[in-house]
Amino acid sequence: MNEHLIWTDVGYGNSSAIDLGGRVFVIDSMNNWELATEWRSDIEEHFNCPVSGLILTHHHGDHTFGNQVFSDVSIISSLEIRQITIDFEKEFWIKQTPEDLDEWEEGGYGVKNLQLTHSNVCFENKLYIHGERTLELIQTNGHTDGSTYLLEPETKTLIAGDLVFNKEFPYGGDETCNIVLWQKAIESLIALKPEIVISGHGPVAFIKDLEEINDFFLKSIDFIRNKLNEGLTSEEINEDPRFPEYYSQDRVERKKVTIERWVEFFREEKK
Numbered sequence: 319m320n321e322h323l324i325w326t327d328v329g330y331g332n333s334s335a336i337d338l339g340g341r342v343f344v345i346d347s348m349n350n351w352e353l354a355t356e357w358r359s360d361i362e363e364h365f366n367c368p369v370s371g372l373i374l375t376h377h378h379g380d381h382t383f384g385n386q387v388f389s390d391v392s393i394i395s396s397l398e399i400r401q402i403t404i405d406f407e408k409e410f411w412i413k414q415t416p417e418d419l420d421e422w423e424e425g426g427y428g429v430k431n432l433q434l435t436h437s438n439v440c441f442e443n444k445l446y447i448h449g450e451r452t453l454e455l456i457q458t459n460g461h462t463d464g465s466t467y468l469l470e471p472e473t474k475t476l477i478a479g480d481l482v483f484n485k486e487f488p489y490g491g492d493e494t495c496n497i498v499l500w501q502k503a504i505e506s507l508i509a510l511k512p513e514i515v516i517s518g519h520g521p522v523a524f525i526k527d528l529e530e531i532n533d534f535f536l537k538s539i540d541f542i543r544n545k546l547n548e549g550l551t552s553e554e555i556n557e558d559p560r561f562p563e564y565y566s567q568d569r570v571e572r573k574k575v576t577i578e579r580w581v582e583f584f585r586e587e588k589k
């Protein structure tokens with residue numbers, strides 16, 4: 319059924335490729351350009367067709383550090399993603415010391431001979447890419463500013479990027495993370511009634527998985543709002559064993575930074 323779609327979890331998170339009928343697009347470029355080089359040649363062999371472009375679901379390095387492998391084709395993203403990656407390079411990346419780079423490397427990121435490569439085709443809010451079938455790119459924000467999902471309506475194929483962490487605790491520590499918009503985005507993904515969902519991290523998802531994730535987000539929003547109203551600190555909320563549970567057992571550190579950011583979000587909202 320899904321011969322138009324392939325994906326891999328090699329790298330840190332998922333990358334996929336979709337064939338719109340003679341036009342093949344890759345979605346997210348992995349955390350390592352050497353892995354992305356192999357992945358691109360696998361894709362071109364599989365579809366027997368050169369890649370027409372790379373589409374970015376958001377700016378995080380585990381989805382964009384392979385961009386340089388696609389510098390000969392269109393690299394497509396929301397305008398925010400382009401702006402954030404340009405700022406990241408200017409304000410953060412050029413200040414990385416050799417020791418910092420070693421740390422990235424140890425974390426599985428490919429930073430040797432990395433050339434940060436930015437998107438060169440940008441859109442605001444939505445973009446439709448037409449082949450024999452159409453791919454809709456819809457910007458929702460939420461996980462980060464600029465976060466975008468992709469829908470191919472004819473086969474109800476949804477590529478969600480990090481709007482969906484399936485069966486693992488979501489990373490929400492980005493300074494632009496907006497948990498309220500994120501929850502609304504998940505609700506809108508459910509309304510699309512997808513047949514198959516490629517998550518940013520974790521296995522392929524289906525509607526019941528999205529509903530489980532939505533339930534966790536709704537409970538988390540309620541929990542944090544109530545605890546802030548009761549006057550609890552970020553630390554107390556973080557350590558509260560009644561915080562809603564979602565596959566956090568192997569993700570203790572991720573859970574901590576995520577709840578910290580989410581609490582800060584609601585504090586800012588109250589001001």
Ligand SMILES: [Zn+2]
Binds near residue numbers: 461
């Ligand atoms: Zn991410």
